Amino acid sequence: MSWHHTTTLAVLLLALAPAAALDAQEPSPELPDSAALRAIDAYNTADIRMVGASDIAIGTTLEGSIAVLDGPLRVSGTVQGDVTVINGDLEMLAGARITGSAFVVGGTVSGDTAAVLGGVVAYPEPLRYRFEGPGIARARRPVRAVITAGRDFAFGRTDFLAAVYGGYNRVEGLPIVVGPRARLGHSNPTVLEAHAIIRTEKPLDFERYGWILRAEQYLGGRRAVSFGVRARSEIVAIEDWMLSDLENSLATFLLHEDHRDHYRRQGWSIYLRAHHPQRPIDAMLEYRDERHRSVRAASPLSLIDNGKDWRHEPAIEEGTLRSITLSLAYDTRNDENDPSAGWYVRGALEQAIDGELALTPEAGAVLGPDSTDSHFTHLQLDVRRYLRFSPWSRLGLRVFTAGSLDGDALPAQRQHTLGGEGSLPGFPLFTQDCGAREQVIERNNDGAYPFYGCDRLALVQIEYQASFPFAGRVGDRLGLDLDLARAIRWSLFFDAGRAWIEGDSRAGRSRGADDFFADTGVGVRIGPLGLYGAIPITGRGHDFNFFVRIGQRF
Known part of the structure; x- marks a missing residue:
C-alpha cells in the first residue's frame, strides 16, 4: 500500500476519535x-x-x-x-x-x-455528566484513537502504542507515533516512553522521522505530584487553540485548507507536575532547552485542489531558546465533549531566559536584524464559563487573551493571529496578522512569509444554544421515536477580537487592528456536527460564511 493510500485510510479514521496525547499526564482515577x-x-x-x-x-x-x-x-x-x-x-x-x-x-x-x-x-x-431532558446521564472522557498491545505484570505494565500525533497537516502529512511505554509500580509509578514519529510526507529540508523520550516519577501515593524529563524532536503548530486536531486534519485532507502554521523544535526539558486529588486543578513548572527551525510545506494528498500549491509557511526566529514555563488548569466542566455547566480555565506563562534566536537573513531584510530578542515574556489565558438555564438551553462565554506581557516584540513562533472559523468566522483566515502575509520572501528556493502575526490578542466569544423540546412531546403524542429531534439544537453566537502590536515594537510590521472586529451568526447542531453561518458586523469580512464544525465551537 502506498504512502498516499495509507494517508487516506488513516485520515478517514480520524473521524472516529481524537488523537492521543501520548506524553500527557497519567489520567486521574475515574469514579467507579x-x-x-x-x-x-x-x-x-x-x-x-x-x-x-x-x-x-x-x-x-x-x-x-x-x-x-x-x-x-x-x-x-x-x-x-x-x-x-x-x-x-x-x-x-x-x-x-x-x-x-x-x-x-x-x-x-x-x-x-x-x-x-x-x-x-x-x-x-x-x-462527568450530561443533561438528557430533565435528568442527567454519565459522560465519559473522550475516547482516544490509540492502537495498543500490552501486558500486566506484578511490577506494572508494558505496552506498545501506535497513534496519530497531532493531526494531518501540509508539512508532515500524517504524523504517526509508535513505540513502547512501561509503567513500573502502582501507587507511585515510574513511566518510561520511547516513541518514534513517522511522517507520511518527507519534509523538504530535514528527515522524515522525529522522536519523543520521557521518564516520569510519581510521588505522594495518589499520583498527585510527579517530576520528569523528556527529550523530543517534533513539528508543532504555532497556534493550535482555534480548531481541534480533528477539524484541522479534515480541513487539510478534504479541502486543501490547513488553518495552522508550524515550526520544528528539538531539545529537552525537566518538569514538576502537581494534580489536586480532590479538585480539578493541575499545575506544571517546566524548564526547556530547545532549538527552533523554520519548516516548509510538502505535498500531502488532499481530495480537493490536490494539484494546487499549499500556502507558504512563515519564517521564524531560528536558533536556541531556554525558557521557564508555568502552566495552570482548572476544569469543572460537566462534560468535556459537550459542556453545559462549569468552568474551564487554562493559563501559561513563559519567560525566556537565554538563547540565540535570530531572524533568517531574508526576514531580517524586511523586519530589521534587531526586531526581537531571546528574553521575551509571553502569557496565554483561556477562561470559559458554561451556564445551564434550563434542561433545553445553555450559554457559553469565553475570554481568550495572549501575547507579550511587557509589550516587547515576540519571535514569530510566539506571535498570534485572528480570523477564520476557529476565532472570527465572519472574517477570512488570518484577517488580523499585522501584515505578515502581504509579501512573500525567498528562502532556500522556496517562498515564505517574513513573520507570523501580532504580539497581542484579545477575543470574546458568546454562544447561546437551545433545543426543541416540543419535538419530543409531539413525537410522544404521535407514538413516534424522535430521539434525533431531541439531539438537535439551534445556536446564536457573537465574537469580537483584536490582534495588534505596540508602536515601539513594530519593526517593519503593521500596527494591526485599531479596534475590535465583530461578527455574529446562527447555527444548527445535530449531535457533534454543527452547521453555521456568520456575517461581520464591523470591519471588512465575508458577506456570508457558511461553515461546519465538529464538536463545540469552544
Whole structure:
C-alpha cells in the first residue's frame, strides 16, 4: 500500500476519535461505575433538586430525598430522607440532622457526620455528566484513537502504542507515533516512553522521522505530584487553540485548507507536575532547552485542489531558546465533549531566559536584524464559563487573551493571529496578522512569509444554544421515536477580537487592528456536527460564511 493510500485510510479514521496525547499526564482515577450509577439515579428520582451552592437553614425541615448538583450543600436544618451531593462538598453544621443516608461524589463530608443517621459514603472523584431532558446521564472522557498491545505484570505494565500525533497537516502529512511505554509500580509509578514519529510526507529540508523520550516519577501515593524529563524532536503548530486536531486534519485532507502554521523544535526539558486529588486543578513548572527551525510545506494528498500549491509557511526566529514555563488548569466542566455547566480555565506563562534566536537573513531584510530578542515574556489565558438555564438551553462565554506581557516584540513562533472559523468566522483566515502575509520572501528556493502575526490578542466569544423540546412531546403524542429531534439544537453566537502590536515594537510590521472586529451568526447542531453561518458586523469580512464544525465551537 502506498504512502498516499495509507494517508487516506488513516485520515478517514480520524473521524472516529481524537488523537492521543501520548506524553500527557497519567489520567486521574475515574469514579467507579457503581457510584456513578447511584448518583445519577438519586438525582433523576429525587423529590427535591438543587443546583449550585445550597443551604438548608436552621429550623428548616425538608421531607423527601434531596439531590444537589454542582454543590456545595450546607446543612443546619433537618432533612427527612436521603441526601446526594454531586460535584460538591457536604457540610454538616450545628443543628443539622439527616434521617436517611448521605452520598457524595466529587467532594468531601465535614462536620457532625454522626447526625447522618443512615450513614455517609463519599468519593473524591467527580462525576462527568450530561443533561438528557430533565435528568442527567454519565459522560465519559473522550475516547482516544490509540492502537495498543500490552501486558500486566506484578511490577506494572508494558505496552506498545501506535497513534496519530497531532493531526494531518501540509508539512508532515500524517504524523504517526509508535513505540513502547512501561509503567513500573502502582501507587507511585515510574513511566518510561520511547516513541518514534513517522511522517507520511518527507519534509523538504530535514528527515522524515522525529522522536519523543520521557521518564516520569510519581510521588505522594495518589499520583498527585510527579517530576520528569523528556527529550523530543517534533513539528508543532504555532497556534493550535482555534480548531481541534480533528477539524484541522479534515480541513487539510478534504479541502486543501490547513488553518495552522508550524515550526520544528528539538531539545529537552525537566518538569514538576502537581494534580489536586480532590479538585480539578493541575499545575506544571517546566524548564526547556530547545532549538527552533523554520519548516516548509510538502505535498500531502488532499481530495480537493490536490494539484494546487499549499500556502507558504512563515519564517521564524531560528536558533536556541531556554525558557521557564508555568502552566495552570482548572476544569469543572460537566462534560468535556459537550459542556453545559462549569468552568474551564487554562493559563501559561513563559519567560525566556537565554538563547540565540535570530531572524533568517531574508526576514531580517524586511523586519530589521534587531526586531526581537531571546528574553521575551509571553502569557496565554483561556477562561470559559458554561451556564445551564434550563434542561433545553445553555450559554457559553469565553475570554481568550495572549501575547507579550511587557509589550516587547515576540519571535514569530510566539506571535498570534485572528480570523477564520476557529476565532472570527465572519472574517477570512488570518484577517488580523499585522501584515505578515502581504509579501512573500525567498528562502532556500522556496517562498515564505517574513513573520507570523501580532504580539497581542484579545477575543470574546458568546454562544447561546437551545433545543426543541416540543419535538419530543409531539413525537410522544404521535407514538413516534424522535430521539434525533431531541439531539438537535439551534445556536446564536457573537465574537469580537483584536490582534495588534505596540508602536515601539513594530519593526517593519503593521500596527494591526485599531479596534475590535465583530461578527455574529446562527447555527444548527445535530449531535457533534454543527452547521453555521456568520456575517461581520464591523470591519471588512465575508458577506456570508457558511461553515461546519465538529464538536463545540469552544
